Amino acid sequence: MALSSNDFTFLANYVKNSTAIVLTPDKDYLVESRLNPVARRVGVASITELVAKLRTNPTINSEVGSMVAEAMTTNETYFFRDVKPFDVLKSELLPKVIERKGADRTLNIWSAACSSGQESYSIAMVIKEHFPALSSWRIRIIGTDISRAMVERTKEGIFSQIEINRGLPAPLLVKYFTKSGSEWKIKPDLTSMVDASVMNLAGNWPMLPRMDIVFLRNVLIYFDLQTKRSILEKVNRVLVPGGALLLGGSETTMNVSNDYDRITSGNTFYYKSKGGPQPATGPTQVARAPYVSPRGSAF
Numbered sequence: 376m377a378l379s380s381n382d383f384t385f386l387a388n389y390v391k392n393s394t395a396i397v398l399t400p401d402k403d404y405l406v407e408s409r410l411n412p413v414a415r416r417v418g419v420a421s422i423t424e425l426v427a428k429l430r431t432n433p434t435i436n437s438e439v440g441s442m443v444a445e446a447m448t449t450n451e452t453y454f455f456r457d458v459k460p461f462d463v464l465k466s467e468l469l470p471k472v473i474e475r476k477g478a479d480r481t482l483n484i485w486s487a488a489c490s491s492g493q494e495s496y497s498i499a500m501v502i503k504e505h506f507p508a509l510s511s512w513r514i515r516i517i518g519t520d521i522s523r524a525m526v527e528r529t530k531e532g533i534f535s536q537i538e539i540n541r542g543l544p545a546p547l548l549v550k551y552f553t554k555s556g557s558e559w560k561i562k563p564d565l566t567s568m569v570d571a572s573v574m575n576l577a578g579n580w581p582m583l584p585r586m587d588i589v590f591l592r593n594v595l596i597y598f599d600l601q602t603k604r605s606i607l608e609k610v611n612r613v614l615v616p617g618g619a620l621l622l623g624g625s626e627t628t629m630n631v632s633n634d635y636d637r638i639t640s641g642n643t644f645y646y647k648s649k650g651g652p653q654p655a656t657g658p659t660q661v662a663r664a665p666y667v668s669p670r671g672s673a674f
C-alpha cells in the first residue's frame with residue numbers, strides 16, 4: 376500500500392532529524408522498499424502501521440526508531456573504493472605524516488561513515504603493505520557509522536565471497552584473510568588496528584583524538600547544505616593543522632567550507648585543512664563526552 380503524503384512527510388522529518396539524511400518525495404519507492412522488511416520484522420501488516428508505531432516514540436533510541444533510521448541508510452561500499460584515495464594515501468599522505476611526526480610516532484586516521492569496514496581495512500592494508508617503518512608507531516584507525524549493524528560488521532571483519540570479489544586484490548586476500556566457512560575473516564593483526572563505534576555525524580560528537588587523515592567518503596551526498604557545512608567545520612577542528620580530508624568522487628568542499636585547500640596529487644586530489652576555522656564560516660559545536668574506544672581506552 377502506498378504511503379499517504381502525511382505519513383511520508385512524517386517519515387522524512389523523522390529521518391532528517393535522526394540521521395540528517397534528506398528524503399525528497401521522489402524517494403517514495405526507496406522508502407517503501409527499505410521499510411517493508413522492517414514492518415515484517417516488527418510484526419505489523421504495512422508501512423502505514425509501522426509509521427503509526429513510530430509516531431508513538433519517534434526517537435532514534437527507540438527500537439522501531441533505530442530500525443527505521445538504519446533501514447534508510449545506504450551502506451554501499453567495497454575494498455579500495457575508487458582506488459585513487461588509497462593511492463594518494465600511499466604516495467603522499469602517509470609519507471608526509473611519517474616526516475612530520477617522526478618524533479611523536481602516532482598516527483590517527485578516521486574512517487567516518489565506515490559502513491561494513493572495507494574502507495578501514497583497506498587503509499590498514501596500505502599501511503601494512505607499504506610502511507613497515509610504521510610498525511613501531513601507535514596507529515589508530517577509527518571507524519564510525521550511525522548504523523549499529525554496520526559497526527558490528529566492521530568489528531567482526533567477516534566478509535562474503537561477493538564482498539571479497541569487489542576490489543580486493545588476490546594477493547591481499549591470501550595474506551590478510553582466513554577462510555571461515557563460506558566467508559573470509561580478516562586476520563587479527565588488521566582487526567587490532569581498527570576501532571569501530573557508533574557515531575552520528577549530524578549529532579553531538581564525542582571527543583575524538585586529533586586526526587592526521589580523515590576519510591569522509593560517500594556520505595555528505597545524503598545531507599543538505601547546512602549539515603554538510605556543519606560537518607566539514609567540525610572535521611576541520613578534529614584534523615591536525617595541515618591534516619588531509621578525502622571525500623567521495625561526487626563530493627566537494629567548494630561552496631560549502633572555506634576551511635580547506637584543494638591539493639592536486641598526481642592524477643587526483645585531496646583537501647588539506649588550513650588549520651582552525653576560517654572567517655567566512657560560522658561557529659561549530661564543540662566536542663562533549665570523551666570518545667571511548669570499544670577496547671576501553673579513552674583518548
Ligand SMILES: C[S@@+](CC[C@H](N)C(=O)[O-])C[C@H]1O[C@@H](n2cnc3c(N)ncnc32)[C@H](O)[C@@H]1O
Binds near residue numbers: 489525593
Ligand atoms: C555509502 S556508505 C559509504 C561507506 C564508505 N565511506 C565508502 O565510501 O565506501 C554511507 C554510510 O554513511 C552512513 N551514514 C549515513 N548517515 C550517517 C550519519 N548521520 N552519521 C554517520 N554515518 C552515517 C551509513 O550508515 C553508511 O554506512
